[in-house]
Amino acid sequence: MVANMTGKVALVTGAGRGVGRGIALEMAAAGAAVVVNDLGSSLKGDDGADTSPAQQVVDEIVQAGGRAVANGDSVASYEGAHEMVRAAIDNFGRIDAVVNNAGNLRDTLFHKMEEDDFDAVIAVHLKGSFNVSRAAASFFKEQGSGAYVHMTSTSGLVGNFGQANYSAAKLGVAGLSKSIALDMARFGVRSNAVAPFAWTRMVDSIPATTPEQIKRIEGLKKLVPEKIAPFVVALCSDAGAKVSGQIFGVRNNEIYLFSQPRPIRTAHTSDGWTPDSVAERVFPMFEKDFYPLHRSGDVFTWDPV
């Protein structure tokens, strides 16, 4: 196998369910020893922990002849993140791949969003990705290798309704990934972001009332979470050695490479600008290239299967 993980150790956060569970199982099938992290929280992430989802995935891996341990720390805790990396070192002697996958949702329209809705989502997705990445960074630097994969979302890359907290966090994750790729390239460390599309409890929480929304949800139900895993494993393996600083998407059998923002128009005047000259010259000049207020679903309109 080209994209092999034999002899490597992977930490997958939020791996008790959904996309993360698929990645943990695929990592083990590819030969990796796996730390299966999951706090076992509700979708909102505001209840007590139940670590049984992580343990169930560990049991599956062990029954199939693989090596895995469960960890129930929260990615939102800096100390907890260090504990899960320590679980990799203590049990398997090293760490080679970190998949920042844990996630929660607190969807609400922006003008109704409470401070706690914002903080809770940033704490898990953005700060959590920082926490776990930072905890592994010292080991990656020391051994001169390592691969990060961070789950981003088209809610951040494109836009979505009622998800200002989540969109901000997920676009932040893309920026975090790119910066890690830049800063740690000198140590042979790679970092990439992946926007998954999968039918999990996270998507099941999207309200659907109109016939169009109900039709879209029926399409989303065809998206199998396990389909994200082969791409993530390939990225973490040595076969992905030349791949860093990129943003990808995976939707069933489709794999996307996303663009990254670059200037598309420029306006210049040797005299400088006044508010009036901006209004009179720049807005009309740029207008035809403005992006519509697209949501993710407006961009991914074709049948996923």
Ligand SMILES: NC(=O)c1ccc[n+]([C@@H]2O[C@H](COP(=O)([O-])OP(=O)(O)OC[C@H]3O[C@@H](n4cnc5c(N)ncnc54)[C@H](O)[C@@H]3O)[C@@H](O)[C@H]2O)c1
């Ligand atoms: N499903 C999709 O279509 C989709 C789309 C875009 C992005 N994503 C991203 O993919 C990732 C996985 O999502 P999913 O759809 O599998 O959701 P999911 O709810 O099925 O799984 C997320 C897991 O993360 C765990 N978790 C939550 N908070 C945690 C914490 N603080 N510490 C450790 N674990 C925690 C939960 O217990 C849960 O098992 C998330 O980052 C999500 O934002 C998913």
